[in-house]
Amino acid sequence: MIPDSHRSFDSVRDEDHLDSLLSEPTPGVVEAMGRLEGDLVVLGVSGKMGPTLAWMARRASELAGVDRTVYGVARFSDPSREGWLRDRGIEPIRCDLLDPDQIDRLPDAPNVVHMPAFKFGASGDQATAWAVNCFLPGLVCRKYRRSRIVAFSTGNVYPLVPVSGGGSVETDPLRPVGDYGMSCVGRERIMEHFSRTLGIPIAVIRLNYAVEMRYGVLIDIGRKVLAGEPIDVSMGHLNAIWQADANAITLHAFDHASSPPFALNVTGPEVLRVRDVAERFGELLGRPPSITGTEAPDALLSDASLAGRLMGPPRIDADHLIALVADWLRRGGTLLDKPTRFEVRDGQF
Known part of the structure; x- marks a missing residue:
C-alpha cells in the first residue's frame, strides 16, 4: 500500500518525520520505478535533496515489488550521510566525481540521476563552477552511455521575465544572467551533445526553489520576519515547490527521458509575491515584516504547467x-x- 501521510498534516514533528515525508513516493513514482529495469545510481547524493530522493527511489521500488540496488555516490565530506543512507537500504559509494578514473570504477547501472552542481561561490570561482557544471556531465555521459539519465538543471538558465507573463516555458530561449546560469546552459548543451551522438535518453530537470523545513526561499523569508530583519522585495516574485514533490517529479521523469533530451520545469504552479509571503509569515509568527525596496516588473520565474499535465x-x-x-x-x-x-538579480552567486 502506498503511504498517504501527505493527505492531511498541519505540522512536521521533527527531522525524522520530515525526512519520511520528503521521501514518500506518489503512486506515479511507484509505477515509474516499477517500469524501470535494473539498478539506479544517484550521483551527488549528499546534497540537500539527494538523500531523500534516493530514499524515495528505494521506497518506491519496494512498493513496486522490484528488487533493485540504489547506489548513492558522493565525496561524503559529512560521513554521517553514509550511515543515514545505509540505514535506509541505499548503498553509499565514495567518489570524487571530477576524477575520471574514479568515475570509471563506479558500478554500471541502466538508470542514473545526475545531481552535482556548483552554484554558491560560482562568481568567485568560475573555473570550478564550469568544471562541475560542464566538464563533469561529459564524463558522466561517457561512463553511462548505455543508461537512461535524469539530470538536474535550474531555472537560472532562463532570463528574468515579466511577472505578468507567468514565467518561462521549456521552449523559451535560454538566456541566463551571470556565470552560474551560463555554466548551467553549458551543462545542458554538453548533455544534449552526448544524447544526440550516443543516443542516450535524458530528461533535464529545470528546478526552481525546492523547499523543506530546514532550507529554501520560504525559510529565508520567514527567518527574516521572525528576526525583524528587513526583506528586500526588489526581486518581488518567485516560484517554490515542496521538496517531496520535486523528488517525485524527478523520479517520474525517467518515463520521459529521450534523445534529444526532454526538458521539464519543476516548481510550484503559483507565482508568489514576496511581499505577500512576508505579510503572511507576519500574521502566523506575530511579527509584522520590515519591507524594503520596490518590486521590479520582472523576476526569475518558471511555468511548470507541463509537469502538472x-x-x-x-x-x-x-x-x-x-x-x-x-x-x-x-x-x-x-x-x-x-x-x-x-x-539576487545579477546572477552573481
Whole structure:
C-alpha cells in the first residue's frame, strides 16, 4: 500500500518525520520505478535533496515489488550521510566525481540521476563552477552511455521575465544572467551533445526553489520576519515547490527521458509575491515584516504547467507550505543555514 501521510498534516514533528515525508513516493513514482529495469545510481547524493530522493527511489521500488540496488555516490565530506543512507537500504559509494578514473570504477547501472552542481561561490570561482557544471556531465555521459539519465538543471538558465507573463516555458530561449546560469546552459548543451551522438535518453530537470523545513526561499523569508530583519522585495516574485514533490517529479521523469533530451520545469504552479509571503509569515509568527525596496516588473520565474499535465499537481500548495514553515520556525526546528539568495538579480552567486 502506498503511504498517504501527505493527505492531511498541519505540522512536521521533527527531522525524522520530515525526512519520511520528503521521501514518500506518489503512486506515479511507484509505477515509474516499477517500469524501470535494473539498478539506479544517484550521483551527488549528499546534497540537500539527494538523500531523500534516493530514499524515495528505494521506497518506491519496494512498493513496486522490484528488487533493485540504489547506489548513492558522493565525496561524503559529512560521513554521517553514509550511515543515514545505509540505514535506509541505499548503498553509499565514495567518489570524487571530477576524477575520471574514479568515475570509471563506479558500478554500471541502466538508470542514473545526475545531481552535482556548483552554484554558491560560482562568481568567485568560475573555473570550478564550469568544471562541475560542464566538464563533469561529459564524463558522466561517457561512463553511462548505455543508461537512461535524469539530470538536474535550474531555472537560472532562463532570463528574468515579466511577472505578468507567468514565467518561462521549456521552449523559451535560454538566456541566463551571470556565470552560474551560463555554466548551467553549458551543462545542458554538453548533455544534449552526448544524447544526440550516443543516443542516450535524458530528461533535464529545470528546478526552481525546492523547499523543506530546514532550507529554501520560504525559510529565508520567514527567518527574516521572525528576526525583524528587513526583506528586500526588489526581486518581488518567485516560484517554490515542496521538496517531496520535486523528488517525485524527478523520479517520474525517467518515463520521459529521450534523445534529444526532454526538458521539464519543476516548481510550484503559483507565482508568489514576496511581499505577500512576508505579510503572511507576519500574521502566523506575530511579527509584522520590515519591507524594503520596490518590486521590479520582472523576476526569475518558471511555468511548470507541463509537469502538472504529465504528473499531476503538487501534493502541498504554497499556502500550506508557508504554514508548515512558520510552525517549524516558531518551534525552533533545525535549520541548515544555507540561504538561497533568491533576491539576487545579477546572477552573481
